[in-house]
Amino acid sequence: MSSPYADRGSSRRRGVWNHWVPLVLTVAVATAGVAAWAWSQRKQGDQEDSEEAADQDLDYENADYGENPAYGASRGEGPGGKPPAYSGTEARELGSIQKDSAGWGAQMSGALRRTPSPQQFLDSAKKTVAAGMTAAGAAVGSALAAIREEDKTAYADHETWSEEADAKKERASPPLSKEVSKRRKKVAIVVSADNHLEDTDSDGFHEHAVSDILAHRHTASSTQPTDLLQSILSHIPKNIDFIKIKLYILIFAPNLKDTSFTTSTTKPPPSLSSSFENIDHDQAKTPGDDAKSPM
């Protein structure tokens, strides 16, 4: 006889059982699924050959992970016991331990492909950071060394360069002075010493060529000839730097032609006339006299 209370209690118990078991089972299966997915993902990085077999052995209903030794502990407790998520972390630890034995390159590539689990991520991150630090340190060190080396060579170069420059300077200084002398600024001043109104008039050229100012100068030159004629040259400073300036002064002296003609008629310059004309008659006769005297 079952009391209605008992029935009710059993039904309530049954209801609780019916209510809680599926929930736990569902949660367990879901967790196991997530863990299995994570495990499969991790396994992909480690052993790609056994990965497919592990995937095939996965049974989501019983949360049985087959012959995998990592799940041996969790399998005995059954699906309703310990959530398989813990076994997942254990497996992860195991996997990381296994991976430590694996090569660095495989671990790195796996870490790149793996889903990020905190510990592993930390591990790999640590390792990566450490490796990066060492690599960066090495790079910086090499760069510093290179820079120091460059500096050394640059300094050595500087010495040689300065020597070279000094030598070049010494070598270039004589041609420089030569160039300066060649580059002396040539300045020409053309002035007129023509102050004879009669000569210019007779010349005929200046009748048309002269401007008003020249005519004015002619009228004024009768009163003060020298002062006016020196006007341009008197404005030129006396201390001319002949290293930089090569000064030519051209003087127009039309009346000089006439005087030179007159002087040439009266007394010819010795250099321009014939050398025979310079010989006096007495000197020319001396050979004859000498020839005559012994006889």
Add this chain to the structure above:
Amino acid sequence: MCCGVPLANAVRSVAPSTLDPAYNAIYCQAQGLVEKDSMVLTFTSPNGHAHILRHVEPEVIYLQESLSGENGSVVTQLQTWLRHDLILVVGAESGAGGLADSESEAEKPGKGDEVWWHREDRVGRGRGVVVVDGLRVHDDWLRRVQGKE
């Protein structure tokens, strides 16, 4: 300055027994300026300086305005090879200086003729002719030849 015995010697060496006091004076002054006596060149033909300058090829030429030829023909001749500006010194002969002179207009019949260096097409900017008053030659020399401002 040099108007003593050395002047007499110098003048005699270039132009023997010249009796032109104006030439003597200007030669004396030129001799005091130049480096060597041979750099004072005397020419007698009206456009002889054009040929001399062609050979000397100076960078700066101070040309007295009265030697620029008729209508600046000598300047035109010089500008066929001269790459730099030619400095035309005007008013230097007149002592009083200045571009304007009233005396000459009364004397010369051709007062209506404008001097060639007044024309814009001859002495404008870039024409190669710089007109400098005789009193300004010193400033122009300092600026142009000695490079001082």
